[in-house]
Amino acid sequence: MRCVLILLSFLICGKLLQADSSPSRIAAVVNNSLITKADLMNRLRFAAISSGLEPTLANLEKIKPQMLRVMIDELLQLNLGREFGIEISPKNIKEAIKDIELNNGMPEGTITQMMNENNIPLKVFEDQIKAQLIWVVFIREKYPLKTLEDQVRKKFTQNVLPSLQIADWEIDQELKAQTAKGSKTQFHLAEIFIPVDHSGQEESAKNNISQLIEELQKGAHFSALAQQFSQSATAAQGGDMGWLSEDQLDPIVAEALAHMEPGQLSVPLRTSQGFVIIAFIERKLPGADGQIFLTMQQALFPFPKDVTEEKAREIMTAAEAIFQKVKSCPDLEKLAKDVNPSVSLHLTENESLSNFPAPLQKIINSLEINQTSQPLLTQEGALLITICNKKHQKTENFTREDAQNLIISRKHSLLGARELRDLRRHAFIDIRM
Numbered sequence: 239m240r241c242v243l244i245l246l247s248f249l250i251c252g253k254l255l256q257a258d259s260s261p262s263r264i265a266a267v268v269n270n271s272l273i274t275k276a277d278l279m280n281r282l283r284f285a286a287i288s289s290g291l292e293p294t295l296a297n298l299e300k301i302k303p304q305m306l307r308v309m310i311d312e313l314l315q316l317n318l319g320r321e322f323g324i325e326i327s328p329k330n331i332k333e334a335i336k337d338i339e340l341n342n343g344m345p346e347g348t349i350t351q352m353m354n355e356n357n358i359p360l361k362v363f364e365d366q367i368k369a370q371l372i373w374v375v376f377i378r379e380k381y382p383l384k385t386l387e388d389q390v391r392k393k394f395t396q397n398v399l400p401s402l403q404i405a406d407w408e409i410d411q412e413l414k415a416q417t418a419k420g421s422k423t424q425f426h427l428a429e430i431f432i433p434v435d436h437s438g439q440e441e442s443a444k445n446n447i448s449q450l451i452e453e454l455q456k457g458a459h460f461s462a463l464a465q466q467f468s469q470s471a472t473a474a475q476g477g478d479m480g481w482l483s484e485d486q487l488d489p490i491v492a493e494a495l496a497h498m499e500p501g502q503l504s505v506p507l508r509t510s511q512g513f514v515i516i517a518f519i520e521r522k523l524p525g526a527d528g529q530i531f532l533t534m535q536q537a538l539f540p541f542p543k544d545v546t547e548e549k550a551r552e553i554m555t556a557a558e559a560i561f562q563k564v565k566s567c568p569d570l571e572k573l574a575k576d577v578n579p580s581v582s583l584h585l586t587e588n589e590s591l592s593n594f595p596a597p598l599q600k601i602i603n604s605l606e607i608n609q610t611s612q613p614l615l616t617q618e619g620a621l622l623i624t625i626c627n628k629k630h631q632k633t634e635n636f637t638r639e640d641a642q643n644l645i646i647s648r649k650h651s652l653l654g655a656r657e658l659r660d661l662r663r664h665a666f667i668d669i670r671m
Contacts, residue, residue, distance in 0.1 A: 266306060267668040268313045273306070280362045281305055287356060289462035291453055301453065304432065304446035304467050306671060311469065312369035314661045319372035324379075326371045334367045370474050377654045383646060404645050412641040419483050425495060426520035426592070428477040430463060431470035433512035435659055447506040447513040454503060460517045469512075471651035481522065491516055499595050520592035523599050530591040532602065533627040535567040537574040538582040540619040550615075557613035557620035564610045567626040574622070582619075588629075 263275040279298070282305055286293035291301075319326070339348050353360050384401040430450055432443045450463055464477025472479055484492050494504045495518060504516040522529070537560075539553050556577055564570045567585075574581040591599055601611055605625045614621040 264670050266310060266670060267666070268310055269317065269666050271313055271317060273309055273313060277362075278302065278306060278309065280358050281309060281366075283356065284353065284358050284362050285462075285466040287352065287358075289453070289458045289466065291456070291458050297453070300449045301467070302671070303442060304450065306669065307446070308467060308469065310667060310669075311658060311662070312366060314658070314665055315369040315373045315376075316365065318376060318661070319368075322376065324372050324375050326368045326375075330371060331364050331367050334371065335363070373654065373658075377650050377657065380657075381650060381653050402646060402649055404642055408645055409638050409641045412645055413636065413638065416636045416641070419481075421524050422483040422485070423524055424481045424483050424522040425487070425518065426481050426522070427479045427491075427495075428460060428464060428517040428519060429470060429472055429479055430460070430468045430477055430515045431472075431512060432467075432514075433469050433655075433659070435662065443513050444506070444508075447515060451503070451506055451515055454515070460503070471654060477517070500593050520590060521599070522592045523603070529631045530603065531588050531629045531631065532591055532625060533585070533587045533589075534602070535570050535624045535626055536584045536586065537570050537622045537624075538584075538616070538619050539574070539578050539621075540580060540582060554613050554615065554620045557622055561610055561613055561622060564622070564624055566608045567624050570610060570622060570624040585626075 264272055265275045265278045266273040282298045282302060283293050285291075285301065285305060286297060291297050318324075335349055336346060339346055349363065350360055353363065381402050384403050430447070432447045432450075434440055434443045446467075450467060453463065454460060461476030461478070464473055467473075468477050470477075484495075487495070488509050490507050490509050491504075491514070494507055494516060498504065498516075498518045500518050500520050502518050504514075504518070506513050506515055539557050541550055541553060560570070560573045560577060563573055571583055574583065591603060594602060601614070602623065602625070605611060605623070607625050607628055610622055610624040614623070
């Protein structure tokens, strides 16, 4: 999975706000370090530009509390890196920025150019990446994978360091779970997560997540907001959670998905760990071996306004007659136009089957190339679908090494959340906003 994911939008409405002209003014004190109001304003402007928000003072004020909370976490991570001598070279940071641009189809140097054009110091983004990389290195070095022999040997040494051990049964269980996924509905999701570590944070976390959902409803890019504001391990991937079966989901999330379709956002959900917004990206039905991509011709025979039952039946009968004659996609287009000039035609090209509603997926997936569906009754009219092309993209074999790496990543994420929670708890944090 990509180490960092962020979508950048360069269509900026209105004049960008300039950074606070008094950089010595303090937004927060974190142990022996400071976050100035200028630091905060630069980061807010960058977050607004990268997520497609209009960077007005009103918009920035709304997202300021959550951004400050994220910056406090990052400063704790940067300070931890200095304490433990974790070096992230300028070359590593440049490569990470290059990866971001490459993964999002941007020419090399696009991000630097964007920040220069808007008078935002590149260090704003470099420090964010540096904090992410330091945290990955810290967790991996503090909790390295050890063999059973290493674990036994540790019992006879005095300085016992924490570590990971993955048993064969865990790998077997993961392989079994991955195999069983084929018989279950799977969901491709992304998240924006705001933790609640104690009851005193409940109200502020709720306000922060509500503000983020408001910005998403205005058109902000989900992955960019996740990368800037989410406080889970998935933030580095723009909130992408990958493919999950229902039994892998938090029950609260599973309940919300039961009332959603691909392409929709959930309302803010309160889980046991905090608040989360879920983006429902795709759905994969049971038995789907890899992904299926379709090119298909659709013909909608529209119902007139205030259609009667008799008229609807007449249109459905006409569509049924065409269904009997269609042998290919060009056939559907020609016959539909001949019978009803007001027919609405739409050619869908190379579309993933998982992007369609579940009931429609079952119908489409049952059709072969050049086969047409029975007329489908919709609110708008009678719908015919002919499959022009169907391509299967096989899923790569899931190996024991893949299983082990997935378990390591999962355990490191949980340990990282715990370590960061402890860092916050033991830090001196004085917010002056």
